[in-house]
Amino acid sequence: MNSPPLTDLSDRAREIFRLVVEGYLDSGAPVGSKALSGDARVNLSPASIRNVLADLEARGLLAAPHTSAGRMPTETGLRLFVDAMMQVAEPTREEREAIEQRLGEPGPIERALEETSALLSDLSGAAGMVMVPTREPRLAQVSLTALDAQRVLAVLVGEDGHIENRILAMPPDALGTSLEQASNYLTARSSGRTLAEAAGAMEKEIASGRSALDEASRDLVQRGIATWSEDATNRPVLIVRGQSNLLDETALGDIERVRSLLDDLESKQSVATLLERARQADAMRIFIGSENRLFSLSGSSVIASPYRDREGRVVGVLGVIGPTRLNYARVVPMVDFTARSLGKRFG
The missing domain is CATH 3.30.450.40 (GAF domain)
Structure with a gap:
């Protein structure tokens, strides 16, 4: 959408245009010549203001809703205002x-x-x-801690220091040694990889029977991989x-x-x-x-x-x-x- 150059407007047309846009953005209602004539910054009669408003409308910068005699900015007018006239108010x-x-x-x-x-x-x-973010951090360490008889807390530490916590369902027969073995395995296989890369590599290794994990540890790792893969798929x-x-x-x-x-x-x-x-x-x-x-x-x-x-x-x-x-x-x-x-x- 191309808006006319600001230099095409006279000083008074520019000022009236700015007041109309600011008034509309503040109230959401069209701004009329009567309201503008009461503004100390506009030293013009209502008739002269109406002429300026008509000219701005002809240029495609303002529009007059049929329900009101006032004017409001068009999308073209808003673009001109945002690009060339707006004075930003920095956060306090x-x-x-x-x-x-x-x-x-x-x-x-x-x-x-x-x-x-x-x-x-x-x-x-x-x-x-x-x-x-689409960028996944590369992992540095994965640790597992039992929360209770049914849940395990997985802490994933990224190379960039980013930390994520995930809660996994715990197999009934998992022991403390299983958690330690699973933690060591996860860290060794995930270090320097993204979660998706690590999960893919571990799934292949476990499926081929090449992992040295015992049954309880393997079950725990597979549950973790399934949870993380599902989370990545469903993440909005x-x-x-x-x-x-x-x-x-x-x-x-x-x-x-x-x-x-x-x-x-x-x-x-x-x-x-x-x-x-x-x-x-x-x-x-x-x-x-x-x-x-x-x-x-x-x-x-x-x-x-x-x-x-x-x-x-x-x-x-x-x-x-x-x-x-x-x-x-x-x-x-x-x-x-x-x-x-x-x-x-x-x-």
Whole structure:
């Protein structure tokens, strides 16, 4: 979508356009000439303001809903505003500290991803999305500890320091020596490999009868492999939180649009494909309305940013989705800061 250059607008047209867009993003309602004439920054009569608004509408930057005499920005107008006029509002110190605290809490990385999605939803008032990293860490050690007579805790330590905990069902006849033997076997076969690589190698070795494990240890290892393989298959590619935020008072007036958006969000693989474009772009991306085919019917906007590990490699994408009247000036830097904070969790 190509918007006209900002230099094509006069100073007063630029100022009125900015006030209309900011007023619409703040209230969700069209902005009329009467409201603008009462603004001290506009030193024009209502008639002159209406002429400017008509010119901006003719340029495709504003539209007049048939139910109101006011104007609201078109998708083209929003794109011009976001690209050339928006003044971002950096997160406050309190907001930055809250983000870092919530994402810095110890625990499995899956919990941090869930927390990030919920956090983005809370901060933006829209729906938060996080694409799960596709990069698997290489393992350094695997240890098994009995929790009780029926369960075993598996601790997987990555070469990058990443730690994951998994709970396995324990065979009734497993003994302490079985756990130790199984732990040693798992560490020896998984060191330097991803979980998927290690599982594949161990499955082949056990199936061929080449493993030196006793029956109890072999049963325990096979249960672990089955659990980890199933977990990798079922692990969601996308975590979405805060869909209820999309059902605000203004959205209820356009329930078909919201229903279309919620249907789109149910198709997580399609949304993940959209976010992959932000990953490939290697930088923040803002998709407004019909600029992306997936959300063209719901008329929604997506703000997405890749997040990186400590070595600067992109490992995933996060963002928010909501109506086109998102508070871009606030949400864009918030998404950027959250991406940088989450990246610190990856070695």
